[in-house]
Amino acid sequence: MSAFFDFAVIGGGLVGAALARGMAREGLSVCVLDEGDVAYRASRGNFALVWLQSKGINMPAYANWTRRSVELWPAYAAGLLNETGIDVSLQQDGGFHLALSDIEMERLIAVAEGVNGQPGVKPYPYSVLDGDEVRRRLPGAGPAIVGGTYSPLDGHVNALRLYRAMHKALIAAGVDYRPGSRVARISHAGGFSLSIDGGGEVRAKRIVLTAGLDNARLAPMVGLSAPVRPQRGNIIVTEKAAPFLKMPVQTVRQTDEGSVMIGDSQEEAGLSEDINSGIMGVMADRAIRMFPAIADLNIVRMWACLRVLSPDGFPIYDQSKTHPGAFLATCHSGVTLAAVHAAVLAPHIARGTLPEEAQAFHAGRLHVPKAA
Missing domain, CATH: 3.30.9.10 (D-Amino Acid Oxidase, subunit A, domain 2)
Structure with missing residues (x-):
């Protein structure tokens, strides 16, 4: 017997969990189909940084998208605590890139200047520090450090508690979470039918592909591209x-x-x-x-x-022209971007569109022929 939902989210990692909770908070019925721990789950290896510094070289939209998420993180962490009772231990007092050679130091400065010097970027605050200043700010730092860069917007969380809180929050929001549910096939006719490995079917008006590496297999089924x-x-x-x-x-x-x-x-x-x-x-x-x-x-x-x-390292957010109602979301910064996924991307997808800030991340950018 099949079930029918407003949205089916395929993939229950950091990206899928953030979007599912966000859409459920918009009053939609949401099902998460998660392959489970047998999947190549990037979420199990996250370093738990909430990080802006150095993000977005050669793509100003990514620098701004990341900054928006970093600024949303205090409210996101507070919301998780309120909904689940789990403190993800957000510590956002700043963070460092450190250099162990003059060449590394030159690279750090070049990246910071390169990101902030791009047209359209909202520059992030940062300081260039010599080795002595690093050791003053981080008393345990060793003599091999020649310097570094510091941004007051960076921070980190407790990786294990974050993932637990995100899943507990989506359940609290009324999401139907189904582990061990690898999607074998997607068909589209008056909605979407999702065939599950081993038997079973889930039907939904719309879907979001958040299955990480498996998006490469799933995306063509709904007229999308995920060259990850x-x-x-x-x-x-x-x-x-x-x-x-x-x-x-x-x-x-x-x-x-x-x-x-x-x-x-x-x-x-x-x-x-x-x-x-x-x-x-x-x-x-x-x-x-x-x-x-x-x-x-x-x-x-x-x-x-x-x-x-992705080929250029930046996220892909897209919606299908041939299969209306199918969306794709994939990135490699699931922790940093969790706040903007939940607070900005999810409500827009719930309304059937992508936010203006995410338009630059469509997969079509990856298929533009290079000039000879």
Whole structure:
């Protein structure tokens, strides 16, 4: 027996959870069809940064879209707490990019100037710091740091509590969440029929594809394009330690519970989620050079996961011309963009359109022939 909904969201990761809750709050009946933990779920590997600094080089719309989400995050975190009783521990007191060489420092400055110098960008506040100023602001910073950039808008959250809160919030909003429901086929005739692997069907007036890497398979079924690829990232987590890192660095952060997370590697490894011990060693070495106290901590977990990247690295938000009512949303910054997805993108999709700010992210930009 099939069910019928106003919207079916295909994919229950960070993007799908934020959109489903947002649409349900618009008074719509919403079902989330989630493949579950067997999927290549990018959400399990998020570094939990709420981050603006350096975002949007060569795409001013992304710099502004990210800034809007970062500014919406305090209200988003407060809403999750009110609806679920879960504090995601948003700490938004600023964040750092750190350099271990003069060449790295030059790159950091070039990126900050490049993002903020683009026409149409609302410049974000940032400071260029020498090594001594970094060590003054971050007392645990080591002598190998030559400098860095700092923005007061950056921050981080508790990764595990965030994902739990987002799912608890969508249930509280009345969303019908169905794990273990991989969509095998989508047909369109007076609405959408979604055939589930292993049997079963869900019907909906409209749909949103938020299935990460699986969007590449699903999108053509409804006249859309999602040319996404996997990029592997490795993460190291240490035992809990006394607080020593009060603000996050892009590649190192101490959680509110005391553990240290080290990440940000980027590998083109296909669909492999195997850890790379060589890269893990480089990551650990850099973290120790930045913060020598890390050398005394035991590693308790290491894992790898797959980011979801478009050819230019920016999100894809689109709606189908051939299958009216079908939408696509995919990005690799599900934490940072969660607030704008829930508060801006979801209400617009609920009304059958995309917000003006998201128009630049259509997939057509990726198919424009390059000049000879």
